[in-house]
Amino acid sequence: MAKVETVKRRSPRKVKRSPIGASPGTLIADPAARQSALSLTLISPDECKFIGNASLRDVAESCAGWPVIWLDCVGLANVELIAEIGAIFKLHPLAFEDTVNTGQRPKVDFFDDHAFVVVSAIDDALAGRYEQMSLFFGENFVVTFQEREGDPFGPVRKRIKANLPNRLRTRKADYLAYALIDAIVDSYFPILESKGETIDGIEDEMLSGIGRHQVRELHELKRGMIVLKRALWPLRDALAALLRAEVPFIYPETKVYLNDTHDHSVRLIEVVEMHRDMLTGLIEMHLSLSQARTNDVISFLTIVSAIFIPLTFLAGIWGMNFDPGASPWNRPELLSYYGYPIALGMMAVIGFSLVGFFRWKKWL
The missing domain is CATH 3.30.460.20 (CorA soluble domain-like)
Known part of the structure; x- marks a missing residue:
C-alpha cells in the first residue's frame, strides 16, 4: 500500500478581545495566559x-x-x-x-x-x-x-x-x-x-x-x-x-x-x-520546471508511440489468420522460408529510420 503523506496544518492564532459592549479599559485575562x-x-x-x-x-x-x-x-x-x-x-x-x-x-x-x-x-x-x-x-x-x-x-x-x-x-x-x-x-x-x-x-x-x-x-x-x-x-x-x-x-x-x-x-x-x-x-x-518536465515526458511517450504505431500495424497484418492454399491472395508470404527474420528486419529498419528522422528534426 502506498504511503500517504500527511500535511501538518498550523492552527491559526486566536486574538483575544474584550466582550462586545464592555466598558473601555476593561481588563479580562486570557485563560491561556501565563502567571504574572x-x-x-x-x-x-x-x-x-x-x-x-x-x-x-x-x-x-x-x-x-x-x-x-x-x-x-x-x-x-x-x-x-x-x-x-x-x-x-x-x-x-x-x-x-x-x-x-x-x-x-x-x-x-x-x-x-x-x-x-x-x-x-x-x-x-x-x-x-x-x-x-x-x-x-x-x-x-x-x-x-x-x-x-x-x-x-x-x-x-x-x-x-x-x-x-x-x-x-x-x-x-x-x-x-x-x-x-x-x-x-x-x-x-x-x-x-x-x-x-x-x-x-x-x-x-x-x-x-x-x-x-x-x-x-x-x-x-x-x-x-x-x-x-x-x-x-x-x-x-x-x-x-x-x-x-x-x-x-x-x-x-x-x-x-x-x-x-x-x-x-x-x-x-x-x-x-x-x-x-x-x-x-x-x-x-x-x-x-514541473510543466517542462511533464512536457518532456509526454513528448518522449509520444515519440515512442509514433515509433511503435507502424510496427504494431505490420504485426497486426502479419498476425491475421489466412490460408495460402485457398487463394494466392491469402498471404502467400506466410509460407516464405525467411519470412520471420524478414519481418523482424523490416520492423527494425522502420523503427531506426523513425528514430533517425526524429533526431534529424531535433525532436529527440
Whole structure:
C-alpha cells in the first residue's frame, strides 16, 4: 500500500478581545495566559540594582529613590496586578486593555506624561511564533509587558551592568525605551538571514532537480514573509511617530538613535520584500520546471508511440489468420522460408529510420 503523506496544518492564532459592549479599559485575562511575574531594574549614574520576583511594594518604594526604573512583567494572567501597576505609574487604562488583549497591531499612542508602544517580537524562531510586547515609558520609568518568558533584552541588561561611561545609566527613560525597542528590531536580522540562506539552498536544489517537498517549503517560507511584513510595516510607522512626537519625555538626542532604529526597520522591510519576490519567482520557476518536465515526458511517450504505431500495424497484418492454399491472395508470404527474420528486419529498419528522422528534426 502506498504511503500517504500527511500535511501538518498550523492552527491559526486566536486574538483575544474584550466582550462586545464592555466598558473601555476593561481588563479580562486570557485563560491561556501565563502567571504574572515581576522583575525590577533600578538605574542611576553611579549604580544599578536588579530585583527578581519583585513585589508591588518594591516598585512603589523605588519610584521616588531612583532616577530611572524598569519594571518587566512576564505573563498577563493577573489582571489585578496589572491594574495596580497602572495605578502606581498612572498609566492610561485604554492602553492596558490593548496590553492584555494580545494580537494588537504594532503602534504608538501618546498620553499626557507617557507613551505606549506595541511591538511584535520573535518568541520562537524555529516554530515561527511571535508574541506581543507592550512598552510604557515616561520621564523616569519604563514598564514592559511580555506574554511569556524569553526576550531579546539580554544585551540591554548587560549594558546596564557595564562600567561607565554608560548612556543607559546616565540618560533618561526614553533612551532605555529606545534600547529595548532597538533590541526587538535587531532580533529580526538573524531570522531573515537564516531564511535567506534557506531560500538560496532551495534555489540551488531546484536547479539540480525539482521535488514535491520544495513547493511546500516555498509556500511555508512565503507565509512566514507575510507574517514578518505584517509585523514590520506598522512597526516602521510607530517608530516614525516616535520621531515626529513633540513630547517633553522624548529628548532630541534620543531621537537621533530612534532614527537609526527606524532605518533598521526600513532595511528589514526591504529584505522581506526581496525575499517575497524571490519566493514568488521560485514558485513560478518550480511550476515552469514541473510543466517542462511533464512536457518532456509526454513528448518522449509520444515519440515512442509514433515509433511503435507502424510496427504494431505490420504485426497486426502479419498476425491475421489466412490460408495460402485457398487463394494466392491469402498471404502467400506466410509460407516464405525467411519470412520471420524478414519481418523482424523490416520492423527494425522502420523503427531506426523513425528514430533517425526524429533526431534529424531535433525532436529527440
